[in-house]
Amino acid sequence: MFNGTNYTDWLCSLRIFLNYENQGYVMDKPLLQTLPAGSPSDECDTLERWHADHRKVRNIILASMSNGIWKQYDRLDDIASILQSIKKVYGILDWHTRFVATKEFLRIKMTEGSSLQEHGVKMLSLVEKIEDLKAELDNDTNIDVILQLLPPSYDPFIVNINMNGLEKSINELINMLV
Template sequence: MAPSNQPFTLCSILEKDKLNGTNYADWIRNLRIVLRAEKKEEILDTPLPQEPTDNAPAVEKNAYKRACDADFEVSCPMLACMEPDLQLQFDNNHAAHNMIVALNDMFQTQARTERFNVSKAFAETKLAEGTAVGPHVIKMIGYTQRLEKLGFLIGPELAIDFILTSLPPSYGNFIANYHMHGAEKGLNELCGFVFTINDGVAKEPRNHQKNKHVLRKFHLIQEFVRRDEIKMCKIHTDLNVVDPLTKALPQPKHEAHMRAMGIRYL
């Protein structure tokens, strides 16, 4: 088996943005991503076992040596990706887990401040009328992922509630349909649904040679839309309650739509 080039991979990613006291959240996130790819992330969260005594069994000594070797492959590149002032603080404490514990204590205030700022942005971000909804939802999901990295886990149900609340009143119909049929769906499904929404409203028909005689008073839908009496939006097929009235559906979906309409027997 070819030897792992993990230390070089780790340094190449982190040396561009070495830990300097102001970027701990980004640094630790990148560190964990790299170690996860190398299947060594648990080294950060697991302290080294106690060193066996001289008369301990060979199996125990070998296990301890393997743990020290694995820790060495992580702790040395970690030190190399710190600014010199931080390196000196860990000169006599090279165990990866011990360094992470010390760094967490050192930068706890910084992480708390960042968590406050992200939480504030997540709660206050609103979609303006006429703005594309897809990028907005992706941005909101990014806030939840950022908070999770900072140790503040927001469950998918609460995250979806925040995202739906951030939509303007014109999405009321979509939100109502989502509550009827999307309660068990996650953030990825919500993101897929919103990308199907047509942010525009019905457009006025153009005047062609063959329809110049058609009077405006017959274009009732367009007129209602123009007066904001009707809001036009696309409803995802999984959320379209009236589908059973227009086409055949699989039985589970048919029954779900019927219940949503309040029909028990048909």
């Protein structure tokens, strides 16, 4: 249910559901009104099916919103218009969410004596969240940040990795650290 604070998650869930129903294509194509005169009957059938799917998807989109929100978009007939309007209003929250997640990722220093497994799980969770929000940090940068946020007792490990080179995933790095 879209409530105004979960734009990215809602859009992702909506696409998953619509793709399962083989109707996700209507979100990515503009609404076609008519075909040229003399178009083959199979193209007319396809257009008819497309319009029927468009009506269904529009209703699914509106039904997946909380009351106060869907009423703002009920007057719009075209799915593209609805999604553009929603993105203008609520898409900015994605930037803020990404900013907060990245800030937390860059500041979550592990304290000496705390559980590396708990810290590793938290780091993996933040990396996945940042990736979901399209923050585009590459694997090497993620590993550099994780290593920089370890306490001094891990310095020998870090030196050893630097000497031998590290071509590992974040999961492999966490396993090596544990």
